[in-house]
Each structure stands twice: as C-alpha cells, then as structure tokens.
Amino acid sequence: xxxxIGGAYQGKLDYAKAAFSLAPEDIFTCTGTEIDFSKPCVNxxxxxxxxxxxxxxxPIAYVQxxxxxxxxxxxxxxxxxxxVVPIDPVQRQWRHVSGRLCQYLASEARQVSRxxxxxxxxxx
Amino acid sequence: MTVFVSGGAKxxxxxxxxxxxxxxxxxxxxxxxxxxxxxxxxxxxxIRKHVADRNGLGFETIECGADILSCLQxxxxxxxxxxxVTALLQNIMFPPEKNYEMDLDAAEKCAExxxxxxxxxxNAVIVSDYIYxxxxxxxxxxxxxxxxxxxxxxxxxxxxxxxxxxxxxxLIFHKGGLPV
Numbered sequence: 001x002x003x004x005i006g007g008a009y010q011g012k013l014d015y016a017k018a019a020f021s022l023a024p025e026d027i028f029t030c031t032g033t034e035i036d037f038s039k040p041c042v043n044x045x046x047x048x049x050x051x052x053x054x055x056x057x058x059p060i061a062y063v064q065x066x067x068x069x070x071x072x073x074x075x076x077x078x079x080x081x082x083x084v085v086p087i088d089p090v091q092r093q094w095r096h097v098s099g100r101l102c103q104y105l106a107s108e109a110r111q112v113s114r115x116x117x118x119x120x121x122x123x124x
Numbered sequence: 125m126t127v128f129v130s131g132g133a134k135x136x137x138x139x140x141x142x143x144x145x146x147x148x149x150x151x152x153x154x155x156x157x158x159x160x161x162x163x164x165x166x167x168x169x170x171i172r173k174h175v176a177d178r179n180g181l182g183f184e185t186i187e188c189g190a191d192i193l194s195c196l197q198x199x200x201x202x203x204x205x206x207x208x209v210t211a212l213l214q215n216i217m218f219p220p221e222k223n224y225e226m227d228l229d230a231a232e233k234c235a236e237x238x239x240x241x242x243x244x245x246x247n248a249v250i251v252s253d254y255i256y257x258x259x260x261x262x263x264x265x266x267x268x269x270x271x272x273x274x275x276x277x278x279x280x281x282x283x284x285x286x287x288x289x290x291x292x293x294x295l296i297f298h299k300g301g302l303p304v
C-alpha cells in the first residue's frame with residue numbers, strides 16, 4: 001500500500017494520477033462511512049473519518065477490519081495536524097482520528113509520500 | 125532564477141527570503157515588493173519591524189498591493205523579493221475599494237500574473253504561506269481563498285528553480301538548491 005498525505009489543495013490526487021497512471025474510474029472518493037476498496041485508489045480518507053465521527057463510528061477499526069482489501073491500494077488523506085485545537089468537538093475528534101489513522105497507515109505502507117505545492121517529498 | 129519560499133507562520137520565512145534575495149544581486153539592484161496594505165496600527169507595527177529587519181541590506185521598496193506586473197517598469201535585471209503572495213491575493217480577491225467583495229476572476233488572473241512576473245525578472249524570491257493543514261471547516265469564501273492560494277503556490281512551485289519550505293528557520297528543499 002502507498003500512502004499519500006499533505007495539506008488541502010496540494011495536488012495529492014494529481015500526483016497519484018500521474019505517478020500511477022490512474023484513470024477516473026480507478027478512484028474512489030470518500031463521502032460517507034463506507035469505502036470501496038475494489039478501486040485501486042481511495043481518495044479523501046479525511047472525509048471518511050469525518051462521516052464516521054458524525055455517525056459515532058470508529059474509522060480506524062473499519063480500516064483495520066478491511067486490512068486485506070487495501071494491501072495493494074493507493075490511499076490519500078489530508079494532513080489536518082496543524083492549527084489550533086478545534087473548539088467544536090466533532091472537528092476536534094476528526095483531527096484526532098485522522099492523525100491516528102495516518103499513523104497506522106504510514107506504519108503499514110511500503111511508501112509514504114507527502115505532497116507540498118504539487119511536489120513529492122518521500123517520507124518512507 | 126526563481127525561488128519559491130513557503131511554510132507556517134512565524135518561522136522566519138521573511139528572513140530566509142531576504143538572505144536568498146540579497147545573494148544573487150551582488151552589485152545589482154535589490155527590490156523589496158511590499159504587498160501589505162496596512163489598515164490599522166498592528167499592521168503598521170509589523171511593517172515597521174520588517175523595514176527594520178531589511179535595514180542595511182540595500183533593498184529599494186516598491187509598494188505593490190495588487191498589480192504585480194507594474195513592477196516590470198523597474199530594472200528587471202535585478203533581484204526582486206515578493207513578500208507575500210498571501211497578502212497580494214487577499215488584496216486582489218477581496219478588494220478594499222470594492223467593499224471586500226470576492227472577485228474570483230481577479231484571483232484566477234493573479235496566479236498567471238505572478239508566474240509571468242517571476243519569468244520576466246532576472247531573480248525573484250517569492251514568499252507564500254502554508255495554510256493547508258488544519259482541521260477546520262471554513263466558510264465558503266475562506267475555503268475559496270485557500271484553494272486559490274494553493275493554485276498560485278502550485279504554479280509557482282512548478283515554474284521555480286528552487287522550492288523551499290521553512291521550518292523553525294531551517295530549510296527543507298523540495299526542488300533545486302541554493303542560489304549560487
């Protein structure tokens with residue numbers, strides 16, 4: 001599995017498309033609490049986390065349960081780690097679990113790339 | 125050459141950018157393109173501090189709150205320090221003279237103009253701000269602003285010879301190396 005992280009609008013998906021020759025139909029974009037791991041690339045994992053928090057579900061447990069399904073995937077998640085601790089409990093929890101999910105996925109990944117202004121920085 | 129410098133707040137981006145802009149100028153001219161339009165005493169204090177920091181470095185200041193291409197009337201064979209794209213976009217996207225109403229077309233043009241400016245001068249050091257890694261659901265106009273700034277940042281990173289992220293005054297090179 002390859003994990004791609006970075007701030008908002010940094011070109012994470014564009015990088016993935018170019019580096020791994022992905023077509024639009026290869027990409028699943030998270031909007032809710034389910035992930036279609038049959039697609040080679042899963043984008044916007046932070047939105048999956050947000051939906052889970054709202055539904056009081058544990059996104060990390062979900063991802064761990066599907067561990068076999070994403071062994072060869074390209075996973076993309078926004079880095080939400082900077083800025084002030086959000087006052088809103090949902091946003092606070094969102095930041096917390098997104099960070100923990102990225103830690104877990106980074107430890108499992110064979111490659112971790114951070115995208116900064118469209119440029120790749122290899123972290124692992 | 126063009127150097128793009130970004131990073132978080134209060135991590136010495138301006139200091140790093142000044143050092144880089146002074147280097148290639150040697151005997152040539154150095155221009156500091158000041159983009160902030162001060163609205164209160166706090167802004168004026170920040171400007172005073174930045175002016176004091178630049179003291180003795182030989183910069184001539186160009187006040188440029190919006191039309192970056194107007195800088196091309198100066199000696200383009202010089203070294204230009206543009207600090208910052210963030211303030212420039214803010215002035216252009218939410219123009220004070222139009223009651224701060226969002227102007228998306230102007231924001232689009234800003235990206236092209238800054239890239240053209242960078243290409244048209246001998247040496248440019250351009251500073252932006254990395255405002256993309258927080259866990260906030262912003263209002264639509266703030267989100268729009270972040271998106272537009274990121275677009276400029278990415279275009280500048282693409283056309284620049286060197287891309288540097290500053291962290292605690294230290295340099296992380298994402299592209300190229302130090303100007304010689």
